[in-house]
Amino acid sequence: MVMTLEPPKFSYEPVNLTPNEYKSGVPPIWCPGCGDYGVLASFLKAISELHIPREQLAIVSGIGCSSRFPAFVEAYGFHGTHGRALPIAAGIKMARPDLVVVTVGGDGDAFSIGMGHIPHAIRRNMDLTYIVMDNEIYGLTKGQPSPTSPLGLEKKASPFGTVERPINPLQLAIACGATWVARGFSSKPKDLGELIKAAIQHKGFSLLQVMSPCVTFYDTYDHWKSITQPLPADHNPHDRLSALKYAMDDKTLYLGLFYQEEGETYDASYSAMRARVTKPDYGVREIIGKYMR
Amino acid sequence: MSNSSLVVRVGGDSAAGGIVTTGEVFARIAAYAGLEVYTTRTVPAEIKGGHVMFQARIAPTQVWSQGDDLDMLVAFDQESIDRYYALVHSGGILVYNSNDSKPPAPDGVAQYALPLNDLAKGINFQRGRNIITIGALIKLFGLPSEKAIAVVEKQLGRKKELLEQNLLALKTGYEYVEQNITKTAPYQLQPRAGAAKEERLVLSGNQALSIGAIAAGCRFFAGYPITPASDIMEFLAAEMPRVGGTMIQAEDEMAALAMVLGASYGGARAMTATSGPGLALMQELIGHAVMTEIPIVIVDVQRAGPSTGMPTKVTQGDLRMSVFGANDDAPRIILAPVSVEDNFYQIINAFNLAEKYQVPVIFLSDQDMSVRVQTIPAFDLSRVKIEPRVLWNPTSDEKYLRYQDTATGVSPMSLPGMKGGQYVAEGLEHNAEGEPNYDLNWRTTNMEKRTRKVRLAAQEAEVLKLYERFGNADARIGIIGWGSTIGPVYEAVEHAQAEGIKVAGLYVKMLQPLPRKLIQDFIARRDVIIVPELNYVGQLARMIQAEFWHEVVSLRKFDGTPFSMNEVYREVKRVHGSLTRFAQKPVARPVSTHKKKPVAKPRTRRR
Numbered sequence: 099m100v101m102t103l104e105p106p107k108f109s110y111e112p113v114n115l116t117p118n119e120y121k122s123g124v125p126p127i128w129c130p131g132c133g134d135y136g137v138l139a140s141f142l143k144a145i146s147e148l149h150i151p152r153e154q155l156a157i158v159s160g161i162g163c164s165s166r167f168p169a170f171v172e173a174y175g176f177h178g179t180h181g182r183a184l185p186i187a188a189g190i191k192m193a194r195p196d197l198v199v200v201t202v203g204g205d206g207d208a209f210s211i212g213m214g215h216i217p218h219a220i221r222r223n224m225d226l227t228y229i230v231m232d233n234e235i236y237g238l239t240k241g242q243p244s245p246t247s248p249l250g251l252e253k254k255a256s257p258f259g260t261v262e263r264p265i266n267p268l269q270l271a272i273a274c275g276a277t278w279v280a281r282g283f284s285s286k287p288k289d290l291g292e293l294i295k296a297a298i299q300h301k302g303f304s305l306l307q308v309m310s311p312c313v314t315f316y317d318t319y320d321h322w323k324s325i326t327q328p329l330p331a332d333h334n335p336h337d338r339l340s341a342l343k344y345a346m347d348d349k350t351l352y353l354g355l356f357y358q359e360e361g362e363t364y365d366a367s368y369s370a371m372r373a374r375v376t377k378p379d380y381g382v383r384e385i386i387g388k389y390m391r
Numbered sequence: 392m393s394n395s396s397l398v399v400r401v402g403g404d405s406a407a408g409g410i411v412t413t414g415e416v417f418a419r420i421a422a423y424a425g426l427e428v429y430t431t432r433t434v435p436a437e438i439k440g441g442h443v444m445f446q447a448r449i450a451p452t453q454v455w456s457q458g459d460d461l462d463m464l465v466a467f468d469q470e471s472i473d474r475y476y477a478l479v480h481s482g483g484i485l486v487y488n489s490n491d492s493k494p495p496a497p498d499g500v501a502q503y504a505l506p507l508n509d510l511a512k513g514i515n516f517q518r519g520r521n522i523i524t525i526g527a528l529i530k531l532f533g534l535p536s537e538k539a540i541a542v543v544e545k546q547l548g549r550k551k552e553l554l555e556q557n558l559l560a561l562k563t564g565y566e567y568v569e570q571n572i573t574k575t576a577p578y579q580l581q582p583r584a585g586a587a588k589e590e591r592l593v594l595s596g597n598q599a600l601s602i603g604a605i606a607a608g609c610r611f612f613a614g615y616p617i618t619p620a621s622d623i624m625e626f627l628a629a630e631m632p633r634v635g636g637t638m639i640q641a642e643d644e645m646a647a648l649a650m651v652l653g654a655s656y657g658g659a660r661a662m663t664a665t666s667g668p669g670l671a672l673m674q675e676l677i678g679h680a681v682m683t684e685i686p687i688v689i690v691d692v693q694r695a696g697p698s699t700g701m702p703t704k705v706t707q708g709d710l711r712m713s714v715f716g717a718n719d720d721a722p723r724i725i726l727a728p729v730s731v732e733d734n735f736y737q738i739i740n741a742f743n744l745a746e747k748y749q750v751p752v753i754f755l756s757d758q759d760m761s762v763r764v765q766t767i768p769a770f771d772l773s774r775v776k777i778e779p780r781v782l783w784n785p786t787s788d789e790k791y792l793r794y795q796d797t798a799t800g801v802s803p804m805s806l807p808g809m810k811g812g813q814y815v816a817e818g819l820e821h822n823a824e825g826e827p828n829y830d831l832n833w834r835t836t837n838m839e840k841r842t843r844k845v846r847l848a849a850q851e852a853e854v855l856k857l858y859e860r861f862g863n864a865d866a867r868i869g870i871i872g873w874g875s876t877i878g879p880v881y882e883a884v885e886h887a888q889a890e891g892i893k894v895a896g897l898y899v900k901m902l903q904p905l906p907r908k909l910i911q912d913f914i915a916r917r918d919v920i921i922v923p924e925l926n927y928v929g930q931l932a933r934m935i936q937a938e939f940w941h942e943v944v945s946l947r948k949f950d951g952t953p954f955s956m957n958e959v960y961r962e963v964k965r966v967h968g969s970l971t972r973f974a975q976k977p978v979a980r981p982v983s984t985h986k987k988k989p990v991a992k993p994r995t996r997r998r
Binding site for chain 1: 634651653657819
């Protein structure tokens with residue numbers, strides 16, 4: 099797996115905690131065998147290895163099985179409304195640029211009700227991480243097809259098979275100009291942990307799609323095991339067209355870092371602009387003065 | 392000149408340009424000269440153009456409404472004459488563009504012809520007709536030309552070349568009147584002695600609100616463009632970074648409010664501003680803010696609906712959405728300012744209440760006061776008090792419980808970065824820690840906790856004086872209202888009292904929770920209550936009827952324009968007539984449930 103890791107840059111005082119010490123003690127509500135357990139374990143390991151203080155980490159989610167994630171981590175959390183995790187995270191980041199802000203959720207939350215926010219998160223390129231646990235199904239509402247469900251999937255809400263083609267989230271993100279795009283698999287926890295670490299360390303918006311099967315409503319373990327493989331060693335993650343080519347492959351589900359580039363972040367640009375326009379001793383009195391007759 | 396004020400209306404097609412500029416610049420010149428101004432406007436929602444009306448009421452002392460009859464009409468085209476000439480009272484003035492329109496037959500209105508197109512052509516400045524008009528008006532009314540030059544420089548002086556053209560246009564209009572119009576205007580505008588030296592601001596409600604937000608410590612704003620709230624966002628786009636804050640233009644209203652929630656969760660005093668359609672989109676997140684107890688301020692500059700409705704017209708139609716919006720019972724606070732000036736003070740209260748009670752505060756402004764430019768007394772910054780959020784003490788040894796129940800319902804909040812204060816802002820029903828929990832006891836405790844906070848907030852109506860009272864305290868007729876209708880209502884009450892009809896006025900600025908005692912005591916002392924408002928069903932009237940079991944006379948207007956003084960006065964007079972006709976029982980009303988009134992003294996019939 100190709101991984102270009104920058105040396106870690108911490109905006110915080112690093113701490114030494116084991117993955118277990120990042121557990122909140124709230125037992126996950128996921129079904130036995132759910133892929134999200136693997137994501138949680140990889141995540142705990144990643145933040146432990148990044149030495150992030152628990153109080154400096156904010157985890158934001160929307161609605162869905164995977165969006166219950168923040169409750170299981172000993173950190174600041176925000177369990178928001180359906181589809182709005184990204185703008186909530188953006189608000190936190192702009193008010194508190196000192197925090198590590200990670201957004202989590204599922205494919206319905208991200209690519210259906212919340213899809214409108216993704217291109218904007220990408221174009222702002224705020225220093226946020228988005229981990230989407232994709233099981234290609236609505237789990238919490240008991241098994242309706244999701245925007246990533248394959249064409250023809252027969253479920254209760256699509257008794258004769260879906261007639262919509264699925265969304266390809268990575269293709270979309272790369273096309274929108276995302277600065278960091280990767281795919282992991284909950285059954286490959288070691289690689290996934292490395293991807294989560296790299297995503298958090300990326301300066302800018304990072305989108306990590308994690309294939310995370312739903313054992314109850316759409317068990318894709320065996321299928322995904324048969325079609326996933328690491329991105330070829332010769333793939334250059336700075337090559338956007340190569341990234342697109344592998345993202346669009348409809349036979350193989352490639353895993354690894356598809357694309358990465360350095361880009362100006364909204365938070366850094368805004369604070370530079372703020373520093374440029376701020377005047378000393380400027381405040382309400384000076385603003386009112388402009389309207390004095 | 393009615394009530395010693397001058398009501399000027401400027402009409403024309405916006406495609407021709409500068410109608411609003413003409414009115415605004417003229418009003419500002421009057422303000423700079425020491426006069427008080429109160430403006431109103433109707434503009435089409437379409438950018439390409441359409442008929443525009445701008446009205447300014449100018450007086451030596453403060454006025455409270457747009458005025459009724461016109462003292463002067465400035466008509467840029469024939470349509471303006473056709474529409475408004477009938478409103479000019481006898482003895483008034485018509486200033487018209489003699490290149491583009493024909494004046495009506497003389498009927499007691501003084502007519503002044505300005506060949507605007509020719510004059511503009513003469514100085515090779517087609518778009519200069521508005522400034523030429525201003526030059527002419529200054530000469531007609533004897534306003535100081537140095538003030539006019541100062542205002543033109545300030546308002547239109549961004550480009551040097553254009554400024555020179557504008558100043559030339561001003562001179563052209565001035566000199567045309569000097570050389571061609573010998574009769575003097577029936578009115579001269581004389582400011583009070585020394586008035587020009589008094590500290591006065593010339594601004595709109597949205598500007599007053601934006602300044603108030605910054606004064607209140609707001610340092611995060613996210614919004615989405617919508618008429619008539621966009622200029623709050625534009626104002627804060629310029630000022631927020633200068634004071635160290637952030638303004639984000641979000642991708643939609645839901646994102647805007649979600650960002651505000653996130654920022655407040657991070658510790659910033661945060662706000663969004665929108666209009667009805669945007670507020671409709673925000674409902675789910677308002678419920679979330681109630682559930683997670685995050686302080687936020689949501690400004691709704693109400694415009695006529697439903698749906699897209701009439702974006703540039705006024706309404707007070709979002710009260711019920713603000714009270715009842717979001718699923719299940721979601722207690723929140725609603726404040727409503729009553730004037731341009733009040734926008735400044737009430738938005739500060741909105742932030743303080745949001746932070747103190749950790750609830751969303753919906754702030755109901757309206758199109759009329761949001762865009763209206765007015766002279767107001769300079770803001771009293773000594774009145775600005777910042778109520779801080781109750782924060783958790785990170786040095787405490789006790790385990791932190793975000794949603795711990797307390798006597799007031801308000802629990803100390805921790806902020807990210809505080810060691811040991813980690814919690815989840817949880818939209819699911821939860822326990823004291825903030826862990827999802829549907830246990831009946833937690834449900835009951837938290838429902839009660841969230842409601843208790845808002846119930847207790849009702850005391851703030853007295854503490855912060857979230858009301859205005861005027862008129863005669865012993866009057867049998869009472870008016871209860873909210874928002875920007877206070878102007879014409881106040882003048883109608885003054886007018887009625889001058890005519891011998893006693894009226895008491897109560898304007899409530901806190902609409903949720905309703906200040907029960909204040910309203911009950913007011914109702915108890917009247918025989919009849921009139922509730923004027925700008926919506927179809929009488930939203931406040933119905934709230935009062937439901938909450939206080941008291942029948943009221945609902946005076947409604949929903950055509951998208953504000954009340955005029957006369958419209959309110961006529962209703963007062965009608966109600967007064969029925970009171971005297973039926974001596975004791977003016978309108979059917981059920982027996983009120985509150986304290987027994989003293990036996991009514993026999994009343995003599997008036998008239």
